[in-house]
Amino acid sequence: xxxEPLALFEVRSSLxxxxxxxxxxxxxxxxxxxGLFPGPKTVGPQAERFRAGDRSPDxxxxxxxxxxxxxxxxxxxxxxxxxxxxxRAQLKRDRGIPIRDQLLARPxxxxxxxxxxxxxxxxxxxxPLVRLLGERTIGVHRKAxxxxxxxxxxxxxxxxxxxxxxxRRVVYFxxxxxxxxxxxVGKKVVAVLEHNGFQVLIPKQDCCGLPLQSNGIFEAARRxxxxxxxxxxxxxxxxLPVIASSTSCGLMLKREALEILGVEDGQLxxxxxxxxxxxEFLLELHERGELSTDFFPVxxxxxxxxxxxxxxxxxxxxxxxxxxxxxxxxxxxxDRLCCGIAGTYGTKREKYDIAMRVGDPLFADIKDAxxxxxxxxSETCRWQITKATGxxxxxxxxxxxxxxxxx
Amino acid sequence: MVVIGAGLAGLTAGxxxxxxxxxxxxxxxxxxALPLAPAVVDVLGYxxxxxxxxxxxxxxxxxxxxxHPYARLxxxxxxxxxxxxxxxxxxxxxxxxLERNQLLPxxxxxxRPTVLVPETMVAGELSGGGDVLxxxxxxxxxxxxxxxxxxxxxxxxxxxxxxxARAVEVALAGDPRDLRPxxxxxxxxxxxxxxxxxxSIRAELRAETAVGxxxxxxxxxxxxVWSDLEQWIGRPVFEIPTIPPSLPGQRLQxxxxxxxxxxxxxxxxxxxxxxxxxxxxxxxxxxxxxxxREVSVSAGHFVLATGGVGTAGIVVDRAGTPREAVLxxxxxxxxxxxxxGREYFGTxxxxxxxxxxxxxxxxxxxxxxxxxxNLHAAGATLAGAxxxxxxxxxxxxxxxxxxxxxxxxxDRA
Numbered sequence: 022x023x024x025e026p027l028a029l030f031e032v033r034s035s036l037x038x039x040x041x042x043x044x045x046x047x048x049x050x051x052x053x054x055x056g057l058f059p060g061p062k063t064v065g066p067q068a069e070r071f072r073a074g075d076r077s078p079d080x081x082x083x084x085x086x087x088x089x090x091x092x093x094x095x096x097x098x099x100x101x102x103x104x105x106x107x108x109r110a111q112l113k114r115d116r117g118i119p120i121r122d123q124l125l126a127r128p129x130x131x132x133x134x135x136x137x138x139x140x141x142x143x144x145x146x147x148x149p150l151v152r153l154l155g156e157r158t159i160g161v162h163r164k165a166x167x168x169x170x171x172x173x174x175x176x177x178x179x180x181x182x183x184x185x186x187x188x189r190r191v192v193y194f195x196x197x198x199x200x201x202x203x204x205x206v207g208k209k210v211v212a213v214l215e216h217n218g219f220q221v222l223i224p225k226q227d228c229c230g231l232p233l234q235s236n237g238i239f240e241a242a243r244r245x246x247x248x249x250x251x252x253x254x255x256x257x258x259x260x261l262p263v264i265a266s267s268t269s270c271g272l273m274l275k276r277e278a279l280e281i282l283g284v285e286d287g288q289l290x291x292x293x294x295x296x297x298x299x300x301e302f303l304l305e306l307h308e309r310g311e312l313s314t315d316f317f318p319v320x321x322x323x324x325x326x327x328x329x330x331x332x333x334x335x336x337x338x339x340x341x342x343x344x345x346x347x348x349x350x351x352x353x354x355x356d357r358l359c360c361g362i363a364g365t366y367g368t369k370r371e372k373y374d375i376a377m378r379v380g381d382p383l384f385a386d387i388k389d390a391x392x393x394x395x396x397x398x399s400e401t402c403r404w405q406i407t408k409a410t411g412x413x414x415x416x417x418x419x420x421x422x423x424x425x426x427x428x
Numbered sequence: 429m430v431v432i433g434a435g436l437a438g439l440t441a442g443x444x445x446x447x448x449x450x451x452x453x454x455x456x457x458x459x460x461a462l463p464l465a466p467a468v469v470d471v472l473g474y475x476x477x478x479x480x481x482x483x484x485x486x487x488x489x490x491x492x493x494x495x496h497p498y499a500r501l502x503x504x505x506x507x508x509x510x511x512x513x514x515x516x517x518x519x520x521x522x523x524x525x526l527e528r529n530q531l532l533p534x535x536x537x538x539x540r541p542t543v544l545v546p547e548t549m550v551a552g553e554l555s556g557g558g559d560v561l562x563x564x565x566x567x568x569x570x571x572x573x574x575x576x577x578x579x580x581x582x583x584x585x586x587x588x589x590x591x592x593a594r595a596v597e598v599a600l601a602g603d604p605r606d607l608r609p610x611x612x613x614x615x616x617x618x619x620x621x622x623x624x625x626x627x628s629i630r631a632e633l634r635a636e637t638a639v640g641x642x643x644x645x646x647x648x649x650x651x652x653v654w655s656d657l658e659q660w661i662g663r664p665v666f667e668i669p670t671i672p673p674s675l676p677g678q679r680l681q682x683x684x685x686x687x688x689x690x691x692x693x694x695x696x697x698x699x700x701x702x703x704x705x706x707x708x709x710x711x712x713x714x715x716x717x718x719x720x721r722e723v724s725v726s727a728g729h730f731v732l733a734t735g736g737v738g739t740a741g742i743v744v745d746r747a748g749t750p751r752e753a754v755l756x757x758x759x760x761x762x763x764x765x766x767x768x769g770r771e772y773f774g775t776x777x778x779x780x781x782x783x784x785x786x787x788x789x790x791x792x793x794x795x796x797x798x799x800x801x802n803l804h805a806a807g808a809t810l811a812g813a814x815x816x817x818x819x820x821x822x823x824x825x826x827x828x829x830x831x832x833x834x835x836x837x838x839d840r841a
Binding site: 043055 | 456457458459460461463466604605606608610611614615648672673674678685686689694696697698700717718719720721735737739740812
């Protein structure tokens, strides 16, 4: 028997610090809207003591969305969300992982399958009859937000351009969403980094394994994240900052692969310590006086929502601070924790209504602010917000790109 | 400015500094005790007899306790902090004064002497006695109406006053299994749900002059929920604090965070501060833990408001030695060898454990005066109090948070 990885031991043993104060239960957005989830303390530090061996004593942990708010608010530092993620995965393995979750866990498969037939693929996913069929057969809710496949991948674009060369270099971790669904975001990230004098290395890269992890498919997730760490460690990139424009995938590299999957891999540890959220990196540049602030006015009202997995990086709200520098911009900070989608959670038939109820207060605040556009760092949250409010949600980088004169 | 801790003391200090236009960053490992607290403001309840007028009794109380946090403050500073709080927390309708303790029912039907009370609890003031109906809600398992009613009926608010309390339980429509306070409060924000509740309560009502309910009357719309119930039941309605979690505490926390942000304060919850760096009596920076790195944050002034043992502001190692968790400040502590009292609120050596401070709330290192000229401490971190006996915890957090900010503002002037 191999020893339990130290990171996992530390996560699990943190439950001994739980004093049952219920702070996590007071903050949990899911327990506030459904009786199906009794709260993070109940399914976590309490139930964990009965999870000897493989079997979970309760099924309710499956309704945890994995937003991570419980771990963030715990005054004792108990790793509630991480404990519950592992318990949820075990439960799913015990009961068998449905085809739907196998599919949702592999965005790259959908992206690659959709690309050659993008118009047809996008038409089908927007067609109510197809969606109803999808809900009845595999259980993806007919109203759940789904991305549109791009006709050309981001890496196709990247491979065909002449790279800008500079002394200062960064590695760009673009993630699956940029690759398959929103290549425009990646192009603008590269433009903004180059505008600030960085050469952007874009290694060939695959999925970080986060959707696999959150759907309980741990073995594959471990393989994926180790492969990614190796792909991002291209020769000559030692010690360079790794810039992530997807916050949840960035958090996967920074922390989750180590503390939920228990991956013990030198290359991953190295990458995790030099991974930066895009705006975290840009704000640090600004604090050192190295960010170009030759901004044009952007006469827009923007509602900014900081997504859970960005907040779980514990870096504050760097996008908000940087966008405050843009002249003409009316920036409204949304003071809500979660939009409900939590990656693939809110797309599932049995969880769609819960996710929408979790997001309702945010959607109402956004509508009250009647912004021209919503800015949010996480792709699945953007899709959820756009779908729920009818107001277009973009990566905050798009606003910054406009401020630099892009269109 | 860096404030460490986001409970009542930290938020008070943070808001005060931000109100004056200063750039304030607040870091906290997690939420403080606010989401668990009844959200009334206790200032001084027992000395050990029950205090009727804290303003009159405080000078004598402090005179006997030179190490108490209140002994570091002037009466004027305490009064200013209470006035300031009433103003800041006005949206929750806080009422009361330092010159009179109100007596409010607790989760177990005791009477709690307290100074400031949110509007949803005001009608539960029973210092003059009363005839009240205590209503439980089926499926909400953490509230015991008969226990509350029996204990209230057996209590004596004053020599010539009596409380008559009767308990009933009513059911909401729908599945009553295991209704938890978060869920219940959200459901009561739906007008139809509370209309049904009001109807059920009216049907049970006899001659009672007020109706007590567990404090689950909404989160964001508590004013609407409470005032609708009063109107539809036709009697004054009051919330009774519950065992944790506490909706009134969450309302107050949300309000204070909102005010802090409105004044430009930056709040990061989930970031443990793990060390401090400085020399020559000056704290330069603190080390803040993030998801995969630690970063150094510099500031001109620091407020330490991490709480006591309950929120891990002070930790005790296996050998029984306490230490302040963030900066490793010395903790004033009697040692574990002392006599442990036999009665429930008997003396215990851990009782007054905490960080000792000077008259400007700067942590001291024994004989040598303050440790850092620009570090101030506030709230449950401080040594010298027994808040559970004295019923003084909220007052200490509020007044010392306020005074720590005042000391910093003075230093800058």
